[in-house]
Amino acid sequence: MAYADQQMSGNRMIAIVLVALLHVAIGYTLVTGLAYEAAKAVVERVTTIDVEEPEPEEEPPPPPEEIPETAPPPVVVPPSPFNLKPDNQLDDTTDKEVERDERVDPFAGKQTCADGRVIDKTASCGPTTKTCPGGQVIPVNATCPPVKPRVQPKPPTPRGNAGRWVTQNDYPSRALREEQQGITTVRITVDARGEPTGCTVTGSSGSGLLDDATCKNMMRRARFNPATDGEGKPTSGTYTQSVKWEIPQ
Template identity: 40%
Template sequence: MAYADQSMSSRKVISIGLVAALHALLGYAFITGLAFNVIKKVSSDLKTFDVQEAPPPKAAPPPPPPKTVQPPPPMVTPPPIVQVQTVTAPQVISVPTAPVIHEAAPVAPPAPPVSQAVRATPKGNFQSLMSTDDYPSSSLRNNEEGTVGYRLDVGTDGKVTGCQVTQSSGHPLLDDTSCRLLSRRARFNIGKDAAGNATTSVYNGRFTWKIPKD
């Protein structure tokens, strides 16, 4: 049994060696054949390859002419700057003035006409119009004295048109005698209205009765 196993192992080794050798032979043949084909291909390519010569280099263009450098202009020293003080005129503010309104002078009303009105004035002293002869005899006997106040109505002709006792002397006879004599004897400068026309008037006065001393 051991012999049979040993014999079988020897055959496996030989078989493996043969297979390996076969593979090595096939690999070598493949490699050498492939190399031959490559060399053949390269040789064929080398036979048909044309090497072109490089064109000659182009001539370089001539350099541009040098630029003419203009000399800088001479430096001119600027004149000194004189600071001139600017005098500004004072600002004139125009104030609008209100228009002058010339009011018309008020027209003075016409002067009123000069009034010519005057009151009636007595002609002479009425106290002298009556004398002792005018004294009522009964009043003399009774020593009746007194002052009579009166008002006379004066007409446009200056004559008395009426008499009224405004203050009694205390003696009716003396009062009545006063109005009677004044109405007959008294005369007036006529009174006038504003237009200068003669007008009626009123005059107030007094008359004193006094018994003369012997």
């Protein structure tokens, strides 16, 4: 009995010691763990520095790219080999083309008469012939032939002796001194009363003095029977005459 009690007492002591060691270990663990956490918190509080990072500045957007002002190439659409328009649209297009052609055509709404005149369709061509003064009936666009006079027209004729209109007495003295001579031809304009109204030298004698003397005396002395027309009525006309200037011997 004594041996068994001793053995039980030894086991109890061992158990008590183990329990004590276990509590010590647990206490140590708790103490060391709490101390570590506290120390870690202190270290983090001491060593941690709150640094405020500056907000990044917004960069301005890049300028838009300059696009050259060039017209895009024309898009060529090949013609369709098939006409997909409805029939009514095709007829409308044809009518419009006809109307456009009539506007462009300068002879649209015109008509050509038998004499070649082009007039409006609403106008009348009128007669196709006309009667000339001589009684001939010809196409309206033709020219009438000249009318034959009932009497033969006549030019002016001298009244009296035309040789007395300019004489040797009319010889300019200077032309005599310089021995100027020659033939002067003049054309005289005569009115319906038979009086001269103008004188033109058509052939010079080579001397201005002699030419001037010819016209001067013709205008002063010449008188005519007036010219007559195809009806026998007096009319204006012209008369031509030559004067020979020759130094007397």
